[in-house]
Amino acid sequence: xxxxxxxxxxxxxxxxxxxxxxxxxxxxxxxxxxxxxxxxxxxxxxxxxxxxxxxxxxxxxxxxxxxxxxxxxxxxxxxxxxxxxxxxxxxxxxxxxxxxxxxxxxxxxxxxxxxxxxxxxxxxxxxxxxxxxxxxxxxxxxxxxxxxxxxxxxxxxxxxxxxxxxxxxxxxxxxxxxxxxxxxxxxxxxxxxxxxxxxxxxxxxxxxxxxxxxxxxxxxxxxxxxxxxxxxxxxxxxxxxxxxxxxxxxxxxxxxxxxxxxxxxxxxxxxxxxxxxxxxxxxxxxxxxxxxxx
Amino acid sequence: xxxxxxxxxxxxxxxxxxxxxxxxxxxxxxxxxxxxxxxxxxxxxxxxxxxxxxxxxxxxxxxxxxxxxxxxxxxxxxxxxxxxxxxxxxxxxxxxxxxxxxxxxxxxxxxxxxxxxxxxxxxxxxxxxxxxxxxxxxxxxxxxxxxxxxxxxxxxxxxxxxxxxxxxxxxxxxxxxxxxxxxxxxxxxxxxxxxxxxxxxxxxxxxxxxxxxxxxxxxxxxxxxxxxxxxxxxxxxxxxxxxxxxxxxxxxxxxxxxxxxxxxxxxxxxxxxxxxxxxxxxxxxxxxxxxxxxxxxxxxxxxxxxxxxxxxxxxxxxxxxxxxxxxxxxxxxxxxxxxxxxxxxxxxxxxxxxxxxxxxxxxxxxxxxxxxxxxxxxxxxxxxxxxxxxxxxxxxxxxxxxxxxxxxxxxxxxxxxxxxxxxxxxxxxxxxxxxxxxxxxxxxxxxxxxxxxxxxxxxxxxxxxxxxxxxxxxxxxxxxxxxxxxxxxxxxxxxxxxxxxxxxx
Numbered sequence: 128x129x130x131x132x133x134x135x136x137x138x139x140x141x142x143x144x145x146x147x148x149x150x151x152x153x154x155x156x157x158x159x160x161x162x163x164x165x166x167x168x169x170x171x172x173x174x175x176x177x178x179x180x181x182x183x184x185x186x187x188x189x190x191x192x193x194x195x196x197x198x199x200x201x202x203x204x205x206x207x208x209x210x211x212x213x214x215x216x217x218x219x220x221x222x223x224x225x226x227x228x229x230x231x232x233x234x235x236x237x238x239x240x241x242x243x244x245x246x247x248x249x250x251x252x253x254x255x256x257x258x259x260x261x262x263x264x265x266x267x268x269x270x271x272x273x274x275x276x277x278x279x280x281x282x283x284x285x286x287x288x289x290x291x292x293x294x295x296x297x298x299x300x301x302x303x304x305x306x307x308x309x310x311x312x313x314x315x316x317x318x319x320x321x322x323x324x325x326x327x328x329x330x331x332x333x334x335x336x337x338x339x340x341x342x343x344x345x346x347x348x349x350x351x352x353x354x355x356x357x358x359x360x361x362x363x364x365x366x367x368x369x370x371x372x373x374x375x376x377x378x379x380x381x382x383x384x385x386x387x388x389x390x391x392x393x394x395x396x397x398x399x400x401x402x403x404x405x406x407x408x409x410x411x412x413x414x415x416x417x418x419x420x421x
Numbered sequence: 422x423x424x425x426x427x428x429x430x431x432x433x434x435x436x437x438x439x440x441x442x443x444x445x446x447x448x449x450x451x452x453x454x455x456x457x458x459x460x461x462x463x464x465x466x467x468x469x470x471x472x473x474x475x476x477x478x479x480x481x482x483x484x485x486x487x488x489x490x491x492x493x494x495x496x497x498x499x500x501x502x503x504x505x506x507x508x509x510x511x512x513x514x515x516x517x518x519x520x521x522x523x524x525x526x527x528x529x530x531x532x533x534x535x536x537x538x539x540x541x542x543x544x545x546x547x548x549x550x551x552x553x554x555x556x557x558x559x560x561x562x563x564x565x566x567x568x569x570x571x572x573x574x575x576x577x578x579x580x581x582x583x584x585x586x587x588x589x590x591x592x593x594x595x596x597x598x599x600x601x602x603x604x605x606x607x608x609x610x611x612x613x614x615x616x617x618x619x620x621x622x623x624x625x626x627x628x629x630x631x632x633x634x635x636x637x638x639x640x641x642x643x644x645x646x647x648x649x650x651x652x653x654x655x656x657x658x659x660x661x662x663x664x665x666x667x668x669x670x671x672x673x674x675x676x677x678x679x680x681x682x683x684x685x686x687x688x689x690x691x692x693x694x695x696x697x698x699x700x701x702x703x704x705x706x707x708x709x710x711x712x713x714x715x716x717x718x719x720x721x722x723x724x725x726x727x728x729x730x731x732x733x734x735x736x737x738x739x740x741x742x743x744x745x746x747x748x749x750x751x752x753x754x755x756x757x758x759x760x761x762x763x764x765x766x767x768x769x770x771x772x773x774x775x776x777x778x779x780x781x782x783x784x785x786x787x788x789x790x791x792x793x794x795x796x797x798x799x800x801x802x803x804x805x806x807x808x809x810x811x812x813x814x815x816x817x818x819x820x821x822x823x824x825x826x827x828x829x830x831x832x833x834x835x836x837x838x839x840x841x842x843x844x845x846x847x848x849x850x851x852x853x854x855x856x857x858x859x860x861x862x863x864x865x866x867x868x869x870x871x872x873x874x875x876x877x878x879x880x881x882x883x884x885x886x887x888x889x890x891x892x893x894x895x896x897x898x899x900x901x902x903x904x905x906x907x908x909x910x911x912x913x914x915x916x917x918x919x920x921x922x923x924x925x926x
Contacts, residue, residue, distance in 0.1 A: 289778045290771045297768055300757035307716055307754055308768040308822060309740030367759040 145386070147269060151337075153382030154275040155330045157375055159349055160356035161282045162212075162326025164374040167357050168286070169319045170299035170366025171226035175215060175233035176327040176353055177346035182241040183208040183328035188250035188341035197257050205328045211237055212324020216317030230320075234350070241343040251340035261336035271333045278329060282322075283371045295319055299366025355402075356381055359409040380405065425474035427460055427632075429809065434460040435471065436632040440610075442577065447599060447609045449619050449640070452629035453652055453813070453841045458612050461629065462579050465610075466498040467491030478576075495576030499566045499583060507555030512537035514554050515569045540568040544598040560591030567598055578602065579610045582839070584618060596622050614841050616645050628652055653843035661874025662846070664853040668877070669693045672861040673726055673744070673830050675713065680720025682708050684886040687722075690830065690861040695852060697876030698865045699901050705885035706865045707749065710832045713863075714739040714746040726830070740769055742830075745823025747816070749835040749865075755819040756807050763789035763803035765818050769826035792821035796851065813844030820851065831855065832863045837871065849875060869898050883907050 159176050166173045183204045190200035211233060218229040263270040286292035294315035297305035306312045327346075335341045360377035362369025384405060388398045427435040435457045442448045452458045463469040465476065467485040475482050478494060485491035505514050513520070515537045523529040537550040546564045554562060563583060570578050580599075584592045599609055599622060613619055619626065620640060628635040628651040635651050669692030678686045683705050690696050698706050711717040713724060715733040723730050726742045733739045736746065748754035756765055767774055767785045774780050774788075789803035796817045800810060807818055816836065823831060836852070837845040852862055852875065866872045872879060879896045881889040881904035889904035 288780055288782070290775050290780060291778060293764065293768070293771055293780060296760060296764070297757050300759045301753070303754050304757050305768065307714070307736050307746055307748060308765075309737040309770070309826070310768055311735070311737045313735070367757065 143267075145390075147267070147272070149379075149382050149386045150272045151269045152386065153378050154271040155334050156349065156352045156356055156381065157378035158275050158278055158326055158330040158333065159353040160360075160374045160378050161279060161371055162323035163350075163353040163357050164360075164362055164369055164371055165282075165286065165295055165319050166226070166323045167354070167362050167364060168299045168366060168369045169295045169316065170302065171219060171320070172230065172354070172364070173212070173215065173320065173323045174227065174230040174350045175211065175237055176323060177349035178234045178237035178241065179208050179211045179324050179327040180331045180334070180346035180349060181343055182211065182237040182244075184331035184335045184341035184345055185241045185245045185250065185343055187332060187335055188253070189244060191253050191257060192250060197254075200257075201332055204332060205325055208328025208331065209321045209325040212327070213317050213321040215324070216320030219320065220313060220316040238343075245341070245343040247343060249340050249342040253336075253339060258336055258339055260332065261339075271337060274329070274333060278326070279371060279375055282326075286371055291315060291318065296367060299368075301367070352381065355406045359406060361413050377409075380409070422461070422465065422476050423474055425461060425464055425476075426472045427457075427464065427469065428472055434632055435464070435474075437634070438474070438629060438632055439634040440465075440627055441637065442608045442610060443625075444576070444606045444608050445603050446624040447603055447611050447622050449623035449626040450610055450612045450629065451619065451626055451648060451652055452635075453811075453843045456629040456652070456841075457632035458629055459581065460632075462498060462581065462610065462612065465491070465577070466496055466579055468498075492573055495573070496579070497570035497573055497575040497577070498579035498581070499563070499570060500581050503562055503566055505554045505562055505565060507553065509554060510551050511541075511548060511554055511557070511565055512550040514565055515540060515550075515572055517569070519572070536572070537568070540571055544568060544571070544601060546594070546598065558591075560587050560594060563587070563591075563595060564598060567595075567602075571602070575607060577608045577610065579612075581612045582614065583611075584613065584615065592618070614839070616648070616842070619648070620645075649842050652841065653846075660846075661871070662849055662853055664857060666856075666877050667693050669859060671728065673713075673724070674728075675709075676723050676725065678709070678712060678719060678722035678724065681712065681717055682885050683712060683719075684884070685722065686882075686885075686887055688880055688887060688890065690863060692829075692859045692861050693856050694877040695856055695862045695864055695875050697872040697879040698863060698882060699867075699869065699872045699879055700882035700888075700905050702867065704882040704905065706882050707834055708885070709882070710746060710834055710863070710865060713832065714744055716746070740826055740828070743826070743828050744830040745769070745826060745828030745832065747819045747823065747831065747833045747836065749838060751812070751815050751819055756815060758808040759806060761804045761806055762793065762798070762800055762810075762818055765807055766792055766803075766822045766825050769822045769828075773826075788825050789821075792818075792825060796821055796824075797847065811844075813840045813847070816840060816844075816848060817851075820848075824855075829860050830863070831860055832865070834865045835867065836864060837866075837868065869901060872901065873898060881905050 159180065163173060163176060186207045187200050187204035190203050191197070215230050215233050218224045219226050260270055265273060286295065294310050297310050298312055298316060302312060334345060356377035357369065357374045358364065358377070359380055360370070360373025362373055381402065384402060385398065388401060422438065422440045425435050425438040438457055438461050440461065450458050460469065464471045465485065467488040467490055470486060476485065477483070483494055485494055485496060506517065512534050516533050521529040521532045521536065534550050541548050541550065541564065544564060544567060546561065548557065548561055548564065554565060583595060587595065603609055611622060623640045625637060625639050626643065626648065627637045628648065630652060671689050671691050673690040675686055675688050686709055700706050708717065712719050713733065715735045715738050724733055725731065731742050733742060752758060763785055766789050771780060774785055786803060792798065793800060793803060798817045798821065799814050807815055810818065836848055840848065856862055864875060873896055877893050879891045879901060880887050881891065881901055883905055888907060891900060
């Protein structure tokens with residue numbers, strides 16, 4: 128419906144090239160939101176995803192600059208992201224810190240390390256082979272969209288079908304009951320945060336390839352976009368329920384809105400107001416629908 | 422209340438329910454879990470709206486569409502979970518939402534304190550109105566709730582299992598307050614599962630079954646057996662069903678277990694027996710259970726499963742050793758309420774249901790369907806959320822979870838607390854069936870008749886240690902109580918004659 132309204136307002140919106148453009152722009156937020164969905168379903172929150180994205184991007188760029196082969200550099204970047212998330216998870220699980228605090232700390236630490244490694248400056252200019260990750264098109268579809276799509280398929284399978292996914296729902300629904308039922312909270316919980324960190328790093332790979340540049344200041348406020356997408360998609364901040372499909376739809380709604388408002392030449396100040404109203408409105412509708420069902 | 426109907430998705434909670442209550446009486450509302458008592462009371466107190474039916478007050482149709490309007494009609498409810506603000510004083514809590522003011526926005530403290538004192542005195546309670554509610558005992562908090570209801574000049578007061586957390590003396594205090602209320606013409610609707618209380622305080626009783634009105638009788642004209650039959654719709658002849666007891670090989674041996682509030686606890690559990698664990702609240706019974714299943718750390722001693730020392734460092738390890746724990750607080754510790762029946766059941770043994778970490782959902786579904794029919798869990802299907810099940814059915818889901826995990830050692834902590842008579846009976850029959858098939862059960866219970874009726878052997882705990890071990894033949898309520906209190910012979914028999922074995926918190 129949103130798309131139809133935007134189409135009526137600006138015919139350019141429904142052109143194939145613009146729609147693909149929206150998808151490509153959305154791929155970063157959608158990827159981060161996928162990891163966020165795991166954490167929020169388990170009853171937590173991860174504020175560090177934006178900073179982890181920056182750090183993973185810088186590590187990737189430095190590795191490429193020193194001549195590390197592309198696959199190895201990507202693997203290193205993903206490992207750094209997962210490690211940051213893993214540390215979050217360990218702090219939450221064994222240090223018994225509230226996720227808000229642990230990831231708030233990591234948000235600052237990862238950002239600082241990224242700035243230190245990059246000496247405060249962007250790192251630009253990579254080989255064609257790496258940039259193909261952003262520029263290549265398969266059947267007209269841009270590579271970032273494909274990568275995000277594949278990540279979503281994989282993550283959906285993990286969440287819906289595996290022990291790990293079940294554990295995420297059970298821990299978010301009632302951690303003590305899950306533990307007493309034999310769910311291995313001490314293993315699964317750190318892993319959930321590691322997934323979020325890994326997804327941030329995957330987003331960093333896409334972003335770095337698209338911009339042909341990694342910036343230590345990348346990803347600021349991305350955590351809020353990711354939380355917004357997750358919540359618009361119907362995942363409860365209380366934990367225990369939510370889906371990846373919802374997060375994907377949430378990210379798309381935000382992307383479509385931004386794009387449409389841009390095409391309509393709405394000032395970016397007003398855009399912020401609109402996005403905020405949509406977040407609140409979507410959750411209000413969701414809450415009242417759920418209350419009705421009970 | 423006439424012809425009240427209420428339907429939830431998949432469940433018909435109320436089906437032409439009716440209730441007639443007179444001023445100045447204690448009207449007991451009885452029924453199995455899921456019979457519709459709570460829903461009916463929620464309709465009356467405005468918490469939910471009925472789909473059909475009418476409510477008459479003094480012969481006039483009224484519509485308590487929300488709690489505020491119900492309150493305006495003089496209808497107040499006190500639920501099991503108290504709704505007090507712990508950091509405010511007794512007086513402030515009593516007048517919460519209708520604080521007397523001197524000028525607009527300025528509290529009239531002197532009047533509020535005096536009024537609070539007067540209300541509490543009229544209930545026969547001596548309580549400092551300036552005390553913080555969080556610092557007074559649970560029974561007194563309940564009195565504050567009653568006083569708060571009376572501050573509204575309540576005409577109908579609904580009490581949902583008000584005594585579940587009270588000691589014997591506190592129950593007496595509460596009953597005195599109730600008697601004062603009814604002598605002032607207030608109607609009290611009283612929901613309880615404890616038959617002794619029903620007969621002590623009730624004037625008339627209405628029985629609901631499957632959301633419908635079954636019978637209304639004067640308490641003086643009915644017997645326990647008749648009430649149970651009315652509730653269940655069948656005869657529940659034997660309160661504690663008998664079974665043949667054949668003691669098999671040793672399943673579990675606990676050797677000098679200690680630390681974390683436990684002092685060198687030793688005992689053994691065999692196949693085919695129910696080992697009752699009695700003791701006062703705080704004697705360490707739940708701690709012992711949690712230590713065995715690895716939920717709490719152990720400092721000394723060891724645990725042997727079938728003769729082999731086992732390292733049970735987490736509940737997951739205990740589950741692998743085929744030990745299942747059914748906690749006292751099902752909603753907080755036993756179930757993930759937001760998840761479905763099948764997901765709760767599969768949670769204990771996901772490893773066995775999976776290949777390479779991928780859960781086989783067909784086997785999961787089949788297991789859940791088998792459990793639902795085998796344990797007679799009343800549900801719309803394996804996909805229903807356990808949130809919407811009654812207490813007895815929730816307990817069955819917890820049990821199903823451990824049976825599906827093939828647990829052989831089952832630790833029940835207060836297996837029938839908050840569960841009605843008929844569902845209790847079903848739980849007992851299930852326990853018997855399990856031990857007959859070679860399981861061993863540890864049953865922690867504060868309900869002395871239950872311990873005596875169900876156990877083959879009884880451990881009595883006191884202050885973190887086993888005070889006595891009694892066989893079923895030698896156990897009597899007096900002996901168990903003596904051991905629980907740590908007194909010998911004549912001393913302990915005085916004044917205590919069994920019944921509920923509950924200490925004040």
